[in-house]
Amino acid sequence: ACGSKETTGEKAGSEKVYKVGVDTTYPPFEYKDGNEYKGIDIDLINAIAKNQGFKIELNPMDFGGIIPAMQANQLDVAIAGMSITDERKKVVDFSTPYFDAGLTVVVKKDNSNIKSVDDLKGKTVAVKKGTTGAKFAQDNASKLGINVVQFNDSPAMFQEVSNGNADALIEDYPVISYAIAQKDLGLKIVGDRLNGDQYGIAVLKGQNQDVLKKINKGLAELKKDGTYDKIVKSYLGE
Ligand SMILES: NC(=O)CC[C@H](N)C(=O)O
Numbered sequence: 001a002c003g004s005k006e007t008t009g010e011k012a013g014s015e016k017v018y019k020v021g022v023d024t025t026y027p028p029f030e031y032k033d034g035n036e037y038k039g040i041d042i043d044l045i046n047a048i049a050k051n052q053g054f055k056i057e058l059n060p061m062d063f064g065g066i067i068p069a070m071q072a073n074q075l076d077v078a079i080a081g082m083s084i085t086d087e088r089k090k091v092v093d094f095s096t097p098y099f100d101a102g103l104t105v106v107v108k109k110d111n112s113n114i115k116s117v118d119d120l121k122g123k124t125v126a127v128k129k130g131t132t133g134a135k136f137a138q139d140n141a142s143k144l145g146i147n148v149v150q151f152n153d154s155p156a157m158f159q160e161v162s163n164g165n166a167d168a169l170i171e172d173y174p175v176i177s178y179a180i181a182q183k184d185l186g187l188k189i190v191g192d193r194l195n196g197d198q199y200g201i202a203v204l205k206g207q208n209q210d211v212l213k214k215i216n217k218g219l220a221e222l223k224k225d226g227t228y229d230k231i232v233k234s235y236l237g238e
Helices: 004-013 040-052 063-071 132-144 154-162 173-182 209-224 227-236
Strands: 017-023 031-033 036-038 055-061 092-094 103-108 124-128 147-151 168-172 187-190 202-204
Touching (some): 017 040, 017 063, 036 040, 040 055, 040 227, 063 202, 103 132, 103 154, 103 173, 124 132, 124 154, 132 147, 132 168, 147 154, 154 173, 154 187, 168 173, 173 187, 173 227, 202 209, 209 227
Parallel strands (some): 017 055, 124 147, 124 168
Antiparallel strands (some): 031 036, 092 202, 103 187
């Protein structure tokens, strides 16, 4: 009876709840269904936290705000269909890759002039702020001769092409193919994937290394025991 009560109290009171940044609207990776957040990323981070015994709290926001929020110490972790890039590696540390994505060009279904990225000369291309798609468009704007317009979220960007205000958009292949399969957006994918982006879970560079280790360990265990495949299949089918 010497001090055990105090120790227990301290431990319970100081348990860290990791703040996890997620994209607001990015099915099948994250989306709101009623009051509940769902998606591959949501199920995955919950399963990792359960497997490794840490607590999380979801913080949905526009994708472009996630890395700035990490830098302002408002988030500990991010899982947001975030592509692993060398540029981002200067400010965040990534987990091992957990999903193969890659960028693709999307146009209106009845557009027969744009068959690939090479047909975009003189066209207006919609992108989402802070994404690898936005970076691709900006980096290649003069080479491709495109006019780039930016949006805060994917649905707004899709809408811009659906309603004819922009000629094309750039989005991650699994996201736009899921969106097109879910409902008729009047859009189609053209050409080959522009790159081989892979998704990673991020922490601020040099920070939260303990939880990053747990994330990698949890990810490996969930891949081995079939949980990872089960989660992906529950959204994407076979
Ligand atoms: N949530 C997103 O829109 C992510 C887009 C892209 N994978 C990126 O990392 O920039």
